[in-house]
Amino acid sequence: MKITEALRGRQVICCVGSGGVGKTTTAAALALQAAMDGKRALVLTIDPARRLANSLGLKELGNEETRIDPAMFAAAGLQPRGEMWAMMLDLKHSWDELVREQSKSAEQAERILANHIYQSLSTAMAGSLEYIAMEKVYEVHASGRFDVVVLDTPPTSNALDFLHAADRVLDVLDNNAFRILLGPMMKAGKFGLRLLAAPSGLVLRTLARFTGAAFLKDVADFMLAFDGMYDGFKLRAGKVRDLLKSQKAAFVLVTSPNPLTIQEALFFYRALADDGIKTAAVVVNRVQRDPRRQGGPDNIPALREALALAQIKDDAGLAERLCQTLSEQSTLADLDRREVERLQRSLAGVPLCQVPRLRKDVHDLAGLWQIDGFLGSGGE
Amino acid sequence: MSLLDRRLVVVTGKGGTGKSTLSAALALTAARQGKKTLVCEVVARERVSELFGRPPSGTKIRELMPNLYSVHVRPREAMKEYALMTIKYETLYKIAFENAAARYFLAAAPSLAEIVMLGKVWWHAAHDMERGKLRWDLVILDAPATGHGLTFLTVPEAFVGLVSEGPLARDMRGMQSLLADPARCSVCIATLPEEMPANEAIELDKALRKHGFPSGPLFLNGYFESRFSPAEVSAVTRGGPLLASSGEAADNHESRAVLSAFYEKVLREAVPRELFKVPFLFERSGFGLGSLEKIALAIGAAT
Numbered sequence: 001m002k003i004t005e006a007l008r009g010r011q012v013i014c015c016v017g018s019g020g021v022g023k024t025t026t027a028a029a030l031a032l033q034a035a036m037d038g039k040r041a042l043v044l045t046i047d048p049a050r051r052l053a054n055s056l057g058l059k060e061l062g063n064e065e066t067r068i069d070p071a072m073f074a075a076a077g078l079q080p081r082g083e084m085w086a087m088m089l090d091l092k093h094s095w096d097e098l099v100r101e102q103s104k105s106a107e108q109a110e111r112i113l114a115n116h117i118y119q120s121l122s123t124a125m126a127g128s129l130e131y132i133a134m135e136k137v138y139e140v141h142a143s144g145r146f147d148v149v150v151l152d153t154p155p156t157s158n159a160l161d162f163l164h165a166a167d168r169v170l171d172v173l174d175n176n177a178f179r180i181l182l183g184p185m186m187k188a189g190k191f192g193l194r195l196l197a198a199p200s201g202l203v204l205r206t207l208a209r210f211t212g213a214a215f216l217k218d219v220a221d222f223m224l225a226f227d228g229m230y231d232g233f234k235l236r237a238g239k240v241r242d243l244l245k246s247q248k249a250a251f252v253l254v255t256s257p258n259p260l261t262i263q264e265a266l267f268f269y270r271a272l273a274d275d276g277i278k279t280a281a282v283v284v285n286r287v288q289r290d291p292r293r294q295g296g297p298d299n300i301p302a303l304r305e306a307l308a309l310a311q312i313k314d315d316a317g318l319a320e321r322l323c324q325t326l327s328e329q330s331t332l333a334d335l336d337r338r339e340v341e342r343l344q345r346s347l348a349g350v351p352l353c354q355v356p357r358l359r360k361d362v363h364d365l366a367g368l369w370q371i372d373g374f375l376g377s378g379g380e
Numbered sequence: 381m382s383l384l385d386r387r388l389v390v391v392t393g394k395g396g397t398g399k400s401t402l403s404a405a406l407a408l409t410a411a412r413q414g415k416k417t418l419v420c421e422v423v424a425r426e427r428v429s430e431l432f433g434r435p436p437s438g439t440k441i442r443e444l445m446p447n448l449y450s451v452h453v454r455p456r457e458a459m460k461e462y463a464l465m466t467i468k469y470e471t472l473y474k475i476a477f478e479n480a481a482a483r484y485f486l487a488a489a490p491s492l493a494e495i496v497m498l499g500k501v502w503w504h505a506a507h508d509m510e511r512g513k514l515r516w517d518l519v520i521l522d523a524p525a526t527g528h529g530l531t532f533l534t535v536p537e538a539f540v541g542l543v544s545e546g547p548l549a550r551d552m553r554g555m556q557s558l559l560a561d562p563a564r565c566s567v568c569i570a571t572l573p574e575e576m577p578a579n580e581a582i583e584l585d586k587a588l589r590k591h592g593f594p595s596g597p598l599f600l601n602g603y604f605e606s607r608f609s610p611a612e613v614s615a616v617t618r619g620g621p622l623l624a625s626s627g628e629a630a631d632n633h634e635s636r637a638v639l640s641a642f643y644e645k646v647l648r649e650a651v652p653r654e655l656f657k658v659p660f661l662f663e664r665s666g667f668g669l670g671s672l673e674k675i676a677l678a679i680g681a682a683t
Contacts, residue, residue: 018395019394019395019396019525020394020395020396020576020577202475202476203475203476206467206472206473206475206476206477207476207477208546209466209467209546209547210463210466210467210476210546210547210548211492211546211548258396259666260396261396291625291626291628291629291632292625293625294624294625294627294628295621295624295625296621296622296623296624296625296626297622298625298626303623303626306619306622306623306626307616307619307623309620309622310615310616310619310620310622310623312612312615312616312619312623318608318612318616321607321608322616322626322629322630325607325626325629325630325632325633326625326626326629328633328662329629329632329633331662331664332662334664335664357632359631359632359635360635360639361574361575361639363575
């Protein structure tokens with residue numbers, strides 16, 4: 001089955017997988033596919049290669065929906081029946097927006113935005129970038145402005161960071177244990193060094209010996225500033241989760257034939273399944289094709305003969321060099337094939353597409369359309 | 381002064397650029413020079429022990445071959461080890477750290493996990509004594525992938541402002557001074573001849589220099605040397621059915637060689653570091669000691 005068929009009718013498509021496997025290109029190719037089919041499609045990307053971003057006319061930052069210029073389609077010889085849009089996600093900016101939207105007052109929002117703990121939470125905590133990316137997908141989908149939203153997820157080092165992002169974020173925002181510990185201070189609305197002298201402050205005192213009291217104060221200030229916002233966050237996170245688990249959404253697992261990324265892809269697949277999410281399709285990028293499929297000899301004497309027949313001079317060991325190159329690329333092709341077969345066996349029943357390693361990096365619509373040829377119905 | 385004469389060599393770069401194999405090859409070279417070497421891996425899954433055909437080291441230091449050891453640095457264990465050095469009493473540690481509040485605290489302050497992991501690496505490089513002298517001649521840090529890798533190395537800088545007192549603050553200043561000292565530390569970059577990794581290497585180089593980390597070499601992994609002239613490729617690809625597979629193979633090879641040469645040029649122009657090319661390795665049965673030997677040979681001039 002072609003990937004595009006497996007994704008028919010889905011409104012939200014999340015491309016997941018480890019970093020450096022071509023998620024951005026796959027996401028953009030899927031959005032292009034939808035636009036060609038007459039949809040209003042948006043690709044939400046995190047960190048695209050500059051040349052791809054430039055060629056699509058994307059601005060550097062700023063969460064701005066940009067329509068891909070129809071002239072660019074014309075230049076690539078394409079006539080889309082729909083529209084393709086793209087947006088480069090600024091994750092930190094999205095977090096700040098969410099906080100502003102959810103806070104009770106502008107003053108509360110500013111207090112949170114200025115807090116050191118918030119700043120590290122919104123940029124560095126495992127799962128926080130993944131969470132905000134999915135939150136943004138929810139928002140764009142709910143706006144009804146697009147028929148299809150394709151998300152290119154952040155380069156997660158670990159599948160669990162991705163899937164449990166919302167839980168982790170909520171867990172940090174609602175920690176009763178810490179509330180109890182800081183209870184008196186939270187009520188007083190102030191965290192003072194006095195606390196460290198209190199008999200019940202043994203835990204805090206010990207932690208403070210380790211980190212210094214100023215750091216604990218920052219944590220307490222953050223909890224205080226966040227007070228009353230937790231329920232709003234939880235409600236929103238629940239809605240995001242419901243959307244992603246519904247039939248409207250599809251997860252596409254993107255990988256390369258590298259054994260490490262295949263391992264990570266399998267881990268992703270199982271983790272999704274544990275969460276009750278069925279992987280809709282798998283894309284394996286950059287698969288080395290075996291040149292031997294073209295036919296012709298691959299040993300030195302026969303190559304010498306073939307060169308002689310074609311009246312090509314066998315200078316400077318040309319036959320030897322060809323033989324070595326054939327053997328090297330067949331090795332790569334065999335390794336890739338073995339890995340793809342392993343993946344296929346483990347993911348029985350999930351549509352799988354292989355995109356061969358192309359001669360050049362993809363950085364324009366024509367290149368994306370070439371990829372669509374392998375994913376479904378584009379042109380090769 | 382040779383790269384391996386430092387106390388700490390850090391290998392950074394985007395995921396999948398061959399940091400672990402490079403770290404292992406550097407460690408192999410150092411061990412053979414008679415240096416007692418420890419490789420610290422801070423990523424989610426350890427790889428170095430496997431390259432030497434050994435079982436995973438886990439969070440305890442294990443010998444992989446004479447003079448060469450590795451350890452998997454994990455936040456929880458590093459935190460405990462570190463906290464116990466400061467607090468001294470196991471019971472007190474348990475009360476303070478093994479409760480829900482502390483777990484929250486560690487999650488809310490992600491940099492804390494990085495600080496203790498970097499702290500462990502720093503301790504082995506600068507303070508781990510055995511019979512009156514430093515236990516390790518050289519510590520090699522296989523850093524997390526870029527972005528995160530930079531966050532990892534700059535965590536003392538970012539946090540010393542937040543935590544200005546206490547043992548942690550004192551040790552972070554120690555980490556900073558080691559990481560800024562070109563006589564004791566060198567930070568290398570690993571990359572590939574592809575667009576995204578090359579761009580990230582350029583960004584990473586700028587950021588590392590801006591933060592004052594001593595610039596080590598740039599290792600360009602997975603390099604394809606040109607093997608055919610354009611005339612040869614064109615003759616063979618038009619050589620008829622008998623040369624069809626040869627033509628495609630030669631063309632594939634040259635297209636990757638063109639990319640290799642292109643990104644080498646881009647990197648040489650943009651990154652003011654010594655550049656070492658590491659050839660692409662075709663390993664039918666996976667990477668192992670043999671692959672490390674080949675890499676060690678290719679980067680011999682750097683070590």
